[in-house]
Amino acid sequence: xxxxxxxGLTEMIEDKIATLSDAERVVANFLLSxxxxxxxxxxxxxxxxxxxxSVTVGRFCQRIGFRNFRELKAALRYDIGSxxxxxxxxxxxxxxxxxxxxxxxxxxxxxxxxVYQLAGTAEWNAIVSLLDSSEEVLVAGFQTERGxxxxxxxxxxxxxxxxxxxxxxxxxxxDILTENGRGKCVVIVExxxxxxxxxxxxxxxxAAGFTIVIVTDKFCHWAKEYTPHVLALPDESALFFxxxxxxxxxxxxxxxxxxxxxxxxxxxxxxxxxxxYQEFTGHVGQRRTRTNRDDPQASV
Numbered sequence: 001x002x003x004x005x006x007x008g009l010t011e012m013i014e015d016k017i018a019t020l021s022d023a024e025r026v027v028a029n030f031l032l033s034x035x036x037x038x039x040x041x042x043x044x045x046x047x048x049x050x051x052x053x054s055v056t057v058g059r060f061c062q063r064i065g066f067r068n069f070r071e072l073k074a075a076l077r078y079d080i081g082s083x084x085x086x087x088x089x090x091x092x093x094x095x096x097x098x099x100x101x102x103x104x105x106x107x108x109x110x111x112x113x114x115v116y117q118l119a120g121t122a123e124w125n126a127i128v129s130l131l132d133s134s135e136e137v138l139v140a141g142f143q144t145e146r147g148x149x150x151x152x153x154x155x156x157x158x159x160x161x162x163x164x165x166x167x168x169x170x171x172x173x174x175d176i177l178t179e180n181g182r183g184k185c186v187v188i189v190e191x192x193x194x195x196x197x198x199x200x201x202x203x204x205x206x207a208a209g210f211t212i213v214i215v216t217d218k219f220c221h222w223a224k225e226y227t228p229h230v231l232a233l234p235d236e237s238a239l240f241f242x243x244x245x246x247x248x249x250x251x252x253x254x255x256x257x258x259x260x261x262x263x264x265x266x267x268x269x270x271x272x273x274x275x276x277y278q279e280f281t282g283h284v285g286q287r288r289t290r291t292n293r294d295d296p297q298a299s300v
Contacts, residue, residue, distance in 0.1 A: 016064055017224065023052045024060040025221040031072075033218035033232035043069035049236070050219050104238035111234040111246040118231070119253050127213050127229050128257040131156065134185035134211065138176050140166035141188075142195040148244060149189035152251040158273050159258050159266050166201075173201055181210030189251070191217040191235055191242065202226040215247060 010032065017028050030050050031038060043061075046069070047054040057069055066072040118124055131137055137156065141149020150165055157163045166186075167175045176186065186205045190198040199222055206212050212227035214220070217235045224230055233250055237243040259266055278286065 013064060020060065020063065022221060023056045024063060026050045026052060026219060027057055027060045029221045029224070029232070030218050034234070038073055041069075041073070100238045104243075107236060107238055108243055108245050111236070111243065112249050114234055115246050115249045115253065118233075118250070119257070123229070124231075124257075127231065128254060128261065130185045130211055130213060130229065131187075131254060132160070132258050132261045134162075135183040136162040136164070137185050137187060138164060138166055138210075139187045139189070140168070140173075140176075140198070140201055142168070142190045142198045145189045145191060145244070145247070148248055148251065149187070151248075152187075152189070152255065155252075155255045156258065158270055159255060159262060160269070168197070173204070176201075176210075177204050177208055179208075181205065181208040184210050185213060186210045187213045187215065189215045189247070190220075191244075191247070192219050194220065194222075215250065217242070 013028050013032055017025055020028060027046065027050055030046065043054045043057040047057045061067070061069050061072045064072070066075070137153075137160075139149050139153040139156075141147070141152075146168070153163055153165045166173060186201070188198055188202055194216075202212055202214065202223070203226060206226040211229070213229045213231075214223040214227060215231045215233070216223055218232045220230070220232065223232070231250055233246045235242040235244065235246065
């Protein structure tokens, strides 16, 4: 059994992920991504959340040197004991729809708080640097998350050139994978149940030399096979569907960070795009922008 002094326990789990079964890897990724809430979990609750058996959770604990989940939890808490421990799973709730809404509101607030705590970490800053400095940023979203990915890509286009959405309609990602990936970044936005396309794109893009950023949930066991740049976000909800609010918040904050990094250098592009939008489309209650092409006297 390992010495449970706490130091390096997180790194130990990360180092062993590659040797675990797929089911055990799901447990490992969940523990690493949701460390602040581990004191409130049990082997049974973890098993239910990640969709494995409690036996699998116990086997995972033994594989990394602990007798059971309780022993691992104590060591993991010691390992990050200096960090705050907000709970994203409120204890108890009133019955009926009103109780569900109250619980879901509390879970959503806790999840958003977690996203804001993530902002500014080393992992977060590394992703912001890629979004800011990569030659191109190619964004791919799948299933119901495609709309969120498109919104992210469109807002990032306001800030910097070289941002585009992947062409999912073609089905082969030839618009990405026929290119040289050096200096380019592929952002994949996806949550469970994961599209087969998302994993295959990550695999092929990594092999082609692209830098990969994956924005996903805490249960994605395959993301770190292809990149260290993974934003594992909370998506638990008291309602029928998982919540996408934390993902929207995270992607919005990432664009904001790129704006701040670019500073005054972003202003000419923002002004030009705003001018073009007003000229070609415009907003309700505002007149179309008058350009030199409209005014024959402008060039005199």
